[in-house]
Amino acid sequence: MQDEPECCVLRFGHRPGRDDRMTTHVGLTARALGADRVILPDNAGQSAETVRDITDRFGGPFEVELNGEQRATIRNWEGTVVHLTMYGEEVQTVQDEIREVHAEEPILIVVGGEKVPFEVYDHADWNVGVTNQPHSEVAGLAVFLDRLFDGAELDREWEGGEQRVLPMETGKRVVSPEDIDEDGTVDPAAIDDEG
Numbered sequence: 082m083q084d085e086p087e088c089c090v091l092r093f094g095h096r097p098g099r100d101d102r103m104t105t106h107v108g109l110t111a112r113a114l115g116a117d118r119v120i121l122p123d124n125a126g127q128s129a130e131t132v133r134d135i136t137d138r139f140g141g142p143f144e145v146e147l148n149g150e151q152r153a154t155i156r157n158w159e160g161t162v163v164h165l166t167m168y169g170e171e172v173q174t175v176q177d178e179i180r181e182v183h184a185e186e187p188i189l190i191v192v193g194g195e196k197v198p199f200e201v202y203d204h205a206d207w208n209v210g211v212t213n214q215p216h217s218e219v220a221g222l223a224v225f226l227d228r229l230f231d232g233a234e235l236d237r238e239w240e241g242g243e244q245r246v247l248p249m250e251t252g253k254r255v256v257s258p259e260d261i262d263e264d265g266t267v268d269p270a271a272i273d274d275e276g
């Protein structure tokens with residue numbers, strides 16, 4: 082997040098068609114929950130477009146990169162590499178140590194799709210399990226980011242974009258960022274009820 086060393090998510094592997102929604106959701110979850118960048122495989126162009134479009138509409142900063150050299154990106158990462166896997170160490174055991182290291186250096190969080198090769202396990206500084214049960218890369222990423230940022234990502238401020246959602250008990254309210262004062266007050270005339 083802002084004012085910290087970079088947090089980047091790498092989606093390892095992508096099967097066009099079958100993985101489209103999952104890969105898109107990895108990108109959207111990375112953006113929403115505090116990462117600065119997502120690296121998607123170069124055959125995931127449609128997912129990249131969707132995540133960029135959401136960033137344009139709802140704000141950033143957040144970078145989306147397409148990169149076919151995934152193994153090299155992991156190997157050459159200058160910082161800490163965390164690989165999320167059901168076979169890894171318990172997140173609750175290693176989260177404090179990873180948070181301390183991330184305060185000093187960039188972190189690359191690798192999530193798989195299809196089978197992840199052993200060299201990724203071998204190269205990672207930490208292989209981390211969000212439980213040791215099989216589930217999904219999106220769920221694992223969400224829990225891990227929340228543990229990494231200790232909940233601070235929920236209060237993140239967004240810059241730019243075209244719209245902000247106003248949280249409310251019932252219904253949907255969306256305004257333009259320009260209609261929100263620095264103290265968070267919203268111009269009542271700007272409120273656009275969407276039903």
Ligand SMILES: C[S@@+](CC[C@H](N)C(=O)[O-])C[C@H]1O[C@@H](n2cnc3c(N)ncnc32)[C@H](O)[C@@H]1O
Pocket residue numbers: 164165166167168191192193194195196197209210211212213214215216217218219221222
């Ligand atoms: C559906 S799994 C498929 C894993 C694949 N069959 C393999 O053996 O490498 C896709 C991804 O979800 C993530 N994942 C699944 N369960 C997880 C868990 N318990 N903790 C952390 N990540 C998990 C991992 O990143 C994994 O690569």
